[in-house]
Amino acid sequence: MHELSIAMSLVEAACEKAAEMEDVRVEALHVRLGALSGVVREALEFSFDLVAEGTAIAGARLAIEEVPVTVFCPSCGEERRLASIQHFRCPVCDTLTPEVVGGRELELKALEVTETCSSLAS
Amino acid sequence: MQQPRIVEVRQGILKKNDQLARELRQRFAEAGLHVVNLVSSPGAGKTTLLEKTLAHLAPDHRLAALVGDLATDRDAQRLAQAGVPVRQITTGTVCHLDAEMVGAALAGWDLAALDVLFLENVGNLVCPASYDLGENLRVVVLSVTEGEDKPLKYPTIFNGADVAVISKIDLAGAVGFDRSQALHNLQEVRPGLEVLELSARTGEGMEAWLERLVPAGRVRRRA
Numbered sequence: 001m002h003e004l005s006i007a008m009s010l011v012e013a014a015c016e017k018a019a020e021m022e023d024v025r026v027e028a029l030h031v032r033l034g035a036l037s038g039v040v041r042e043a044l045e046f047s048f049d050l051v052a053e054g055t056a057i058a059g060a061r062l063a064i065e066e067v068p069v070t071v072f073c074p075s076c077g078e079e080r081r082l083a084s085i086q087h088f089r090c091p092v093c094d095t096l097t098p099e100v101v102g103g104r105e106l107e108l109k110a111l112e113v114t115e116t117c118s119s120l121a122s
Numbered sequence: 123m124q125q126p127r128i129v130e131v132r133q134g135i136l137k138k139n140d141q142l143a144r145e146l147r148q149r150f151a152e153a154g155l156h157v158v159n160l161v162s163s164p165g166a167g168k169t170t171l172l173e174k175t176l177a178h179l180a181p182d183h184r185l186a187a188l189v190g191d192l193a194t195d196r197d198a199q200r201l202a203q204a205g206v207p208v209r210q211i212t213t214g215t216v217c218h219l220d221a222e223m224v225g226a227a228l229a230g231w232d233l234a235a236l237d238v239l240f241l242e243n244v245g246n247l248v249c250p251a252s253y254d255l256g257e258n259l260r261v262v263v264l265s266v267t268e269g270e271d272k273p274l275k276y277p278t279i280f281n282g283a284d285v286a287v288i289s290k291i292d293l294a295g296a297v298g299f300d301r302s303q304a305l306h307n308l309q310e311v312r313p314g315l316e317v318l319e320l321s322a323r324t325g326e327g328m329e330a331w332l333e334r335l336v337p338a339g340r341v342r343r344r345a
Contacts, residue, residue, distance in 0.1 A: 085277045112126045
């Protein structure tokens with residue numbers, strides 16, 4: 001289970017960003033998680049709360065957007081969404097599709113923040 | 123109650139690892155060093171394969187290896203018998219190698235004086251998939267004793283590999299290994315994946331593996 005390591009990297013990245021902005025409270029982290037990222041959503045959610053505790057972003061929500069695997073089908077000449085990551089085949093024509101276009105994402109997409117009192121007063 | 127605002131970040135969560143891996147890849151390229159990352163489940167035979175590989179290649183090539191394990195330096199001791207520099211990376215509770223560990227373990231080695239560096243990852247088919255180590259070649263080892271459906275159970279790591287090695291083929295008959303199903307499953311999770319079948323113990327298939335690692339004429343020979 002490496003989600004604890006991933007959660008630590010995520011919290012670190014979010015804290016750095018938050019520090020740059022000054023006087024904000026981080027309400028939520030928007031994360032994109034590809035089906036080929038190797039990360040299990042539930043394990044990441046569990047680890048996140050543990051890791052975030054006591055940091056500048058403690059209490060923030062983790063909003064995960066799951067990204068399915070998209071491949072390029074050489075026969076159709078189109079991007080297609082895989083039905084299952086166990087079968088890299090075009091869902092339309094059944095051709096093998098080695099070219100992965102999306103689905104490896106492991107990305108902090110955005111922070112959802114509110115201004116804290118000191119910034120409103122200034 | 124004020125409205126929250128959204129601040130775009132768009133940053134890889136493993137940005138630090140990816141950055142360190144890029145730097146390592148650059149260093150390896152400048153040193154003319156070929157780096158192979160071996161991943162598999164525990165007990166697939168990575169260490170035995172590496173032992174035999176080092177013994178075969180050591181007379182004509184300058185080799186080194188880093189070995190990751192949660193605990194003990196037993197693997198490093200085994201590999202060092204080939205007479206090549208070996209360092210153990212003991213990860214404690216961490217289930218994979220990352221670029222920072224690799225970079226730290228290389229300290230003091232003259233990379234330009236090496237031809238091939240092997241990174242034996244922690245035995246695990248899940249976590250190492252997420253961590254780029256700056257390698258040129260990622261090899262996933264699947265032993266016949268694990269069963270032909272392993273690629274379907276762990277598609278992510280097989281999909282991210284450059285080469286799959288089916289190991290322990292001398293035991294295939296004893297365990298009823300379905301070879302054609304295994305080959306089919308590998309192609310399902312990674313169409314076009316290069317597959318090598320071998321037994322490090324009997325030596326069957328080793329030649330093709332060694333040739334894949336150091337194509338004749340491409341790697342400098344020891345003076």
